[in-house]
Amino acid sequence: MGLVQNHIEGAGLSTISMTVQPHITAAVGAPRAVTLRYPAGNQVGEAGKPIQQRAILTWALQAAADLTAPGAILELPYRWRRFPVPEQPVYAAESQGAYHPQTAEIAAALDHLSRLIQDYKTHLEQRAAHEDANPSGIQHAPQALHDAVARAAALLQIIDGDAMDQLREIINRITVMELMISGKFV
Amino acid sequence: MTTQHRPWQFTPDEQRKFDDWMARIMVGHTGATDVRNPAIHWTPLHKPLSQCIVSLFTTGGVHLRSDTPFDIDNPHGDWTHRQIPTAADTRDLAVTHSHYNHVDADRDINCMFPLDRLRELRDQGLIGGIAPMAYSIMGFNPDPDNLMSRTAPALAQAFQDTGADLIFMTCG
Incomplete structure (x- = not known):
């Protein structure tokens, strides 16, 4: 993608590309790109969800106007199956391919876990701030509370970043392989 | 809407x-070559988005159902491209890509x-219009020689002929 995009940009046309593998896009070198942590077949969002797709497309087109550095990659803040506007999907057609509903359930569970940890981290931050303002006199209390905030942040990073990325890797690679083996994938 | 970004x-x-x-x-693809852009080209948008003619390009193997599908059996991939009229009904589009x-x-x-x-x-009114034609390839090309020497120049010329100011691209 980056090769063709760069050639077209060199012919005097502005381009903006979507990528879900920003490290590959960065290595090849693309003029302008937008990335989000979605599976490879969903670069403009989930199927049958026009509000979500329109938001991602709008943001990407705006980035084409706003990005000023060659090679810039803008990361959108969305996560797979965690778009802020809920939509009941309406599909235009049936797919002949297999579908793994487990991946959607895992994504929903990670989403729930992420929100719980975020809430708890907020609670710990408030608790630490209260200790700072009104010291209890317990010697290690301030340090322990601030350590807990840092650990909650690290836990959130694992769920929100690494765990979600592992799920996308499974969707991207293993489901394709299984579909090819089953002969259903054309 | 923020456009903060960082170098990757x-x-x-x-x-x-x-x-x-x-x-x-x-290991898996005979004749594969690691090709990267020696320099990044840069053509800034010269008018507001609301006046831009936008077109689409994808390496996701999209084509009209009535058109010839991409060759997904060739271990060396398929470097050809397909034209998609943007007046087409999206229900008439299909995907042929196995990666x-x-x-x-x-x-x-x-x-x-x-x-x-x-x-x-x-x-x-967010964009000015849609170019009459969009284009597609099937992104699996282990050796991009033909893709870059033949398809990319043809695509650049085709997009220029459609009057597009901005091309929105997705990859398969």
């Missing part, structure tokens, strides 16, 4: 993933090739 720095995990991916390609999971795109092509969404943004 490889994390050790991304570096490992990239090295693994490249190693798999080199990504297009189950969702089969059910709603807009999650890879957002032609219906682009029409809505045009009707809302």
